[in-house]
Amino acid sequence: MTTLLNVDKMSKRFGGLEAIKEMSFTVEEGEVVGLIGPNGAGKTTCFNVVSGTLPASGGAITFEGENLIGRRTCDIVQMGLARTYQATSVFPKSTVLENVVRGAFVRSQDSFLGSLLGTRASARAQAATRTHCMEILEQVGIAHVHGELADALPYGDQRRLGVAVALASNPKLIMMDEPAAGLNPEESLAMGALIRGIHDSGQASVLIVEHDMRLVMGICDRIIVLDHGELIAAGSPDEIRNNPKVIEAYLGTEVVS
Numbered sequence: 473m474t475t476l477l478n479v480d481k482m483s484k485r486f487g488g489l490e491a492i493k494e495m496s497f498t499v500e501e502g503e504v505v506g507l508i509g510p511n512g513a514g515k516t517t518c519f520n521v522v523s524g525t526l527p528a529s530g531g532a533i534t535f536e537g538e539n540l541i542g543r544r545t546c547d548i549v550q551m552g553l554a555r556t557y558q559a560t561s562v563f564p565k566s567t568v569l570e571n572v573v574r575g576a577f578v579r580s581q582d583s584f585l586g587s588l589l590g591t592r593a594s595a596r597a598q599a600a601t602r603t604h605c606m607e608i609l610e611q612v613g614i615a616h617v618h619g620e621l622a623d624a625l626p627y628g629d630q631r632r633l634g635v636a637v638a639l640a641s642n643p644k645l646i647m648m649d650e651p652a653a654g655l656n657p658e659e660s661l662a663m664g665a666l667i668r669g670i671h672d673s674g675q676a677s678v679l680i681v682e683h684d685m686r687l688v689m690g691i692c693d694r695i696i697v698l699d700h701g702e703l704i705a706a707g708s709p710d711e712i713r714n715n716p717k718v719i720e721a722y723l724g725t726e727v728v729s
């Protein structure tokens with residue numbers, strides 16, 4: 473398999489607090505990888521550093537062999553690494569389709585000058601982008617509300633819209649930060665099926681932070697476990713489910729099936 477993301481001894485410090493301590497892991501092409509751990513373990517900090525939202529304090533991060541440290545978030549998206557957020561991060565007063573079109577901007581064939589002048593090439597590019605974005609909305613199950621304002625959607629559909637916006641940039645890897653947060657069990661099950669469908673279609677690999685252990689165990693090929701900023705275990709769902717360190721630090725005595 474081809475390594476997409478390689479995190480090597482990555483650290484992140486906030487003053488005297490070391491939130492991430494020399495963390496190393498990889499995500500291979502064609503994988504769904506889970507990143508789990510108790511609250512405060514450093515999972516979202518890890519996402520923020522990898523995606524360029526926060527600078528690393530040490531170590532190396534590469535995507536397809538290219539250095540990510542010091543790059544702008546928009547440049548990282550153009551390289552093929554997109555992410556979603558814990559909170560819904562849509563433009564509330566834009567329509568559902570407009571939100572996804574904005575997500576596709578980094579891949580658009582339209583030019584600023586062409587758009588300004590209203591050229592035929594610009595019109596074709598915009599039409600192609602809208603078609604592409606409608607296909608994504610169909611994939612995530614909310615094409616029927618493409619003309620609705622984003623803040624009018626039910627919460628579960630807003631979470632799906634966040635996934636659609638990330639998919640619009642045609643990523644090779646999507647980092648999903650708690651995509652099932654706030655969803656009921658039925659919605660969480662549907663979100664898991666959507667994520668696995670993205671993987672099974674060959675559309676993108678996935679790195680997911682999630683507290684819903686049934687979702688994680690059900691869709692992930694490998695799982696990485698953090699505790700107090702340190703990687704304490706990595707392996708298959710079965711290996712993680714039965715790892716004494718993980719049970720003590722996070723899962724508890726109940727076996728997750």
